Amino acid sequence: MFGPLVAAGLEGVDPDSGPIVDLGAGTGRGVLAVAAALPTADIIAVEPSAAMRAVLMARVGSDERLRQRVTVVGGDLDAVRTPEPFAAVLAMNMIGHLDRTARKVFWTSLARRLAPGGPLVVNLQPPSEAVEVMETPASAVVVGRRRYLGSGRAAPTAADQVTWHMTYRTVEDGVTVAEERVSYSWWVLSEAGLRDELSVAGLHAEHLGPPEAGVYIGRRPAGR
Ligand SMILES: C[S@@+](CC[C@H](N)C(=O)[O-])C[C@H]1O[C@@H](n2cnc3c(N)ncnc32)[C@H](O)[C@@H]1O
Structure with missing residues (x-):
């Protein structure tokens, strides 16, 4: 697309x-x-x-x-x-x-x-208003033996702003070998x-x- x-x-x-x-x-x-x-x-x-x-x-x-x-x-x-x-x-x-x-x-x-x-x-990008967004898968890609999974949730933090909380996991043989969390502000429109x-x-x-x-x-x- x-x-x-x-x-x-x-x-x-x-x-x-x-x-x-x-x-x-x-x-x-x-x-x-x-x-x-x-x-x-x-x-x-x-x-x-x-x-x-x-x-x-x-x-x-x-x-x-x-x-x-x-x-x-x-x-x-x-x-x-x-x-x-x-x-x-x-x-x-x-x-x-x-x-x-x-x-x-x-x-x-x-x-x-x-x-x-x-x-x-x-x-x-949604949401167009400052509302809560439940944890949603955002990306999944396999590279070699590992799967890289991203997901995110958003919480309203101002009238026109949410904070996205993203989680990135690396999985090998069904075991999470790395996990990183990142948060950032996002202004809705x-x-x-x-x-x-x-x-x-x-x-x-x-x-x-x-x-x-x-x-x-x-x-x-x-x-x-
Ligand atoms: C979600 S990424 C989108 C990347 C790419 N455009 C795409 O659609 O795949 C948003 C990017 O905007 C950059 N960004 C943040 N503030 C910016 C600004 N004031 N001017 C230009 N880029 C900015 C971020 O660093 C980030 O890499």
């Missing part, structure tokens, strides 16, 4: 008109999706976490074609030095890291740097809230893919 949605969001983008910027690139899932959809695009992958960036760099560095066209930037949007307008922007699974004030600055700056007609592909905030920044949002996917494409309306 992720790759096809990103490809759909980039439809019509001219890769020669400017870089495609992946904000909160994580370990590079979006970078791979952009590279597959636009094989000649100049990609800027922005990621503030050093741990995530290490994986991202390993992924980019081990592939000759990615190495030639992906620039990895530590930090946030402000750290992107390129002066030319962005042909497109991805902000996937990251907007909940920003509170209302930070989002206002983020949308305004983004709208200013996005080329006319260039898409912003952004998604909202509804679809109506997103539309309002984008519209204040001069961007009009539409669904990308089925509404239940929670993915949106934001653009400056023609003539603005």
Whole structure:
């Protein structure tokens, strides 16, 4: 779902008109999706976490074609030095890291740097309100003899904020050999809230893919 949605969001983008910027690139899932959809695009992958960036760099560095066209930037949007307008922007699974004030600055700056007609592909992750979420499996992958299992629960901590409590387990032969717990704050946003905030920044949002996917494409309306 992720790759096809990103490809759909980039439809019509001219890769020669400017870089495609992946904000909160994580370990590079979006970078791979952009590279597959636009094989000649100049990609800027922005990621503030050093741990995530290490994986991202390993992924980019081990592939000759990615190495030639992906620039990895530590930090946030402000750290992107390129002066030319962005042909497109991805902000996937990251907007909940920003509170209302930070989002206002983020949308305004983004709208200013996005080329006319260039898409912003952004998604909202549930919950859309500050409510409790019971422990839910989040990921499961087998690597060699080991299974890596992730799960998470959320607890409301403010009117527009939850804290996610994640548990990551490593299992071999049915025995848990490692377990790590991580908690982080996440600011919730509804679809109506997103539309309002984008519209204040001069961007009009539409669904990308089925509404239940929670993915949106934001653009400056023609003539603005
Ligand atoms: C859940 S990951 C999403 C990774 C990737 N976009 C994906 O969908 O697979 C969210 C990422 O956003 C990053 N992040 C947090 N605050 C950010 C900010 N202000 N600007 C850009 N990225 C940020 C985090 O470090 C994290 O790696």
